[in-house]
Amino acid sequence: MVSILTNSSAIAALQTLRSLTSHLDDTQQNISSGLRIGEASDNAAYWSIATTMRSDNKSLSAVHDALGLSAAIIDTAYAGLNSVIDILGEFSAKLVASKQDGVDKGKVQKELDQLKQAVTGIANSASFNGQNWLKTDLSDIFDPDVTRTSLVASTTRNGAGDFATQMLDFSLADVSLFNSTGGGLLQRDPRDVNTIGGIRGFSLSPSSDATPYIQESGEDGWMRPAYANPTGAMVEFSFPEGSSLDFNAPGAEIKFDLILDKEASNPWNETGPEGSLQELPGPYFDGFKQLGVTITKADVDAYDPSLGGIVTTNDKFAEILDRKLEPLGASAYGDYDRGIPPDYLRTEHNPILMTIASKEEHGTGSYVEIANLTATNIGTGGLVEKYRYGQRGSGTVLGFESFQLGKVGDTEEGVRVDFKFSINGQPATSHSFDRAYVNTLLNRDDGRVETAGDMVTLLKSLLDADWKLVIEAASPSQIIIKSDPNFDRETGYGSSLAFSNIRVNIEPIPSLNFLSIDVAEHPESVDAYITYMNTATQRIIDGTSSLGALRSRVDRQTDFVQSLMDANTSGIGTLVDADMNHESTRLKALQVQQQLGIQALQIANSQQQSILQLFN
Template sequence: MTSILTNTNAMAALSTLRSISSSMEDTQNRISSGLRVGSASDNAAYWSIATTMRSDNAALSAVQDALGLGAAKVDTAYAGMDSAIEVVKEIKNKLVAATEDGVDKDKIQEEITQLQDQLGSIAEAASFSGENWLQTGLTTATSSETKSVVGSFVRDASGNVSVKKVDYTLDSSTVLFDTSGNGNGILDKTTSIEDASFTLNINTGGVVSPVTVAAYTIDQVIADTGSVFTGDSATGGAKSYVKVSDDVWVEAVDQSTVPTQEVAFNDTTNGIMWAVDTTAAPAAATAASVSGLTIDSNTTATQLGKLISMVDDALGSMTSAAASLGSISSRIDLQEEFVSKLTDSIDKGVGRLVDADMNEESTRLKALQTQQQLAIQALSIANSDSQSVLSLFR
């Protein structure tokens, strides 16, 4: 049936044209945006995943920046520690040179003073972004402070997110100087360089009790007495001495003055029984630090030996701290590389979900353009059907 009111063919052709136009609009949007899933209406699941992962990728970008900042802090601390190690090595060399007979120790001390000043300058200068990992305030020998750098951004299987950090502890084994003035840093902690006392268990009147008295080396005894040695006793000077341990001598008195002291030292040559002089109190022990040690012409070989040992111990602590900083720096470098690869992987994964295949879209566009032309032609033919009715009335 032919009707001038209802053109079924035209309606079908128009519907087809609308569908093709809608498809063309979608294809053109994909081509212009490059996205197959550009909004939640396109594919809610893929859009949600892509949005979340893009957010995580942005966080990883911030982690990369933080890693760069952390690496700069660690590298600055390492550079300072490495320079300080070289200076302390030089101080050790100067002390070894001072053990040679006839060396002007005062001149060597002038050089050591300059090196000590350099250590202070290094520690103060090793600061980045207001943080200095070579010096801090330590109220006690066990005090510590933790410094952290961002390591990674993590989303677990439950969807919980967290930022992981790399920690470095500032304590008496890693800090060069204690800015609180308590002397708990590697270079400003004090060490006794002369054992000036010795503790003996002395039996006096049947009661045994520990007594700490002044102690001397055999070199000191010789220098003081002049000196006549009889076995384990020495006389001839203002004081008398007895040997109580390996190269440890203490002041002695005739036992007749302290008959109740049962520990006695027999001088058979001179017919004297010696007892320990318990009234000979030790002098305050001499202490020094790497940053504050001094030597002069009166510094003994024993004291130099202990100073060298003290500096060597400090070198050991500094080397260990430098190794820790080096390992953190290496870890940060590895993490930076990993974060870069992870970012690329996430970008690729998101792309697979939502990116448009431009080859496919261009082919589809060409097909739709052809379909559109055919649909327009079909609509034109359908519309011309009603014109043919006029010929029936001519």
């Protein structure tokens, strides 16, 4: 049927043309944008994934930039440390050269000072973007939470869609040369426990900030005991200043009995409560000797004929006595009160002394007695009937100094001290304590052993279970430690009490400041300075190695982030990019279809024109 109201063919052709036009528009949009999914309406799921991944790529791009900044900071610190290592090598060489006889140490020190300034200049200028890893301001360089610096490494998104940033952590304690609160690689380590309250001995140079503690190494490379043997018994005599002993008079002689190494049956030399004397139980030593000694002009002449039989000084009289006493098991020597050297001004407060001491060849006791003293036609030279016992029980006095067990990493244990203890050659026992132990024992939180009383408490807690000891504070700076005389009466040089195999888990550590080294003021410390420089240089080399490892990690992370960004970009393209070959072919097809649709619409409309011919 032909109708002037409804042209079904034209309607069909028009609908086809509309559809073709829509598809043609979509294809043209895909071709111009390069995307087959440009809006959420194109494919909501793929559009959402692609949009999220594009956002992640922007974050990864920021990470990539941050890694580049981190690499620059690391390179700056690395270059600084590398330069410092070279300077320290030159510094050590000049220290070695300063040991040569005839070298002007003042001029060497001027060169060292210039090298110090070069090091501090490098540390001050090794800054990038306001960050300086070689000169720090850390409140506690041994607290890992304080010293940790973090570098952006990557970003991640888990299955739940949560976003997180991954970090690279590095400890500035590994590379800081100078820290405002101490502990830098070229500064004294404030965790130095020094003598550990007196149980470890050091040989000290004159007091100075530059003076190191020189650690005496035993056979195993660790510290030897601070003290091993107590002092044997001795007696001191005041040789009369200004007088002389003239052995030229007829029959002139000094005669006495020397009693060595016995313990009297009534040993009242031990002090009891409130200063009273108390008797100690046995056993008593009976291996002592009573020896007769006679000094005549013949002895003086045998020592030095030029004296003409006249002795005027304590040191000469002591040497004459020593020749007589040495075969008997004793020795004599001249001395000055309180250790004052011979060239010091002699006063009535520092009288000239002479000492007679037992060699302890007659038993394990320690005892010296002058008895039956007589002098014929001559004075006694200061000798008097006198005796002194040695300290009952093996023992010594520890010179106490407060010390602190610092932190090590993020553990509560902190610095740990290990040592062995023995008396008189008995099998040694092993003991140890650390920061946590001290804090628990002394009810502290800083690891500090502050007083001699604290040290007594610490030693008793460690040693009482294995040994019979007397441990007590004699003063704020002295601690007496000895075997209990009720169980051990051995005394003097022949006995021993030893702390040995002393190890501290953080040692070796720098024990002085690099900037305080002064060979002109302390020429006696050059060997210690050289040892210190070796330790400090090795620590800086280790720090430089850590920076190198961190730089390699940053490089690998940078490459990975770039690869991740490329992978994300490729993934986004797979989801939403248009296939241009497909789209171009489709465009041509749609254009052909569009032309055919227009022609079909023209044909359908031409059928309506034939109706007019019916009315002609």
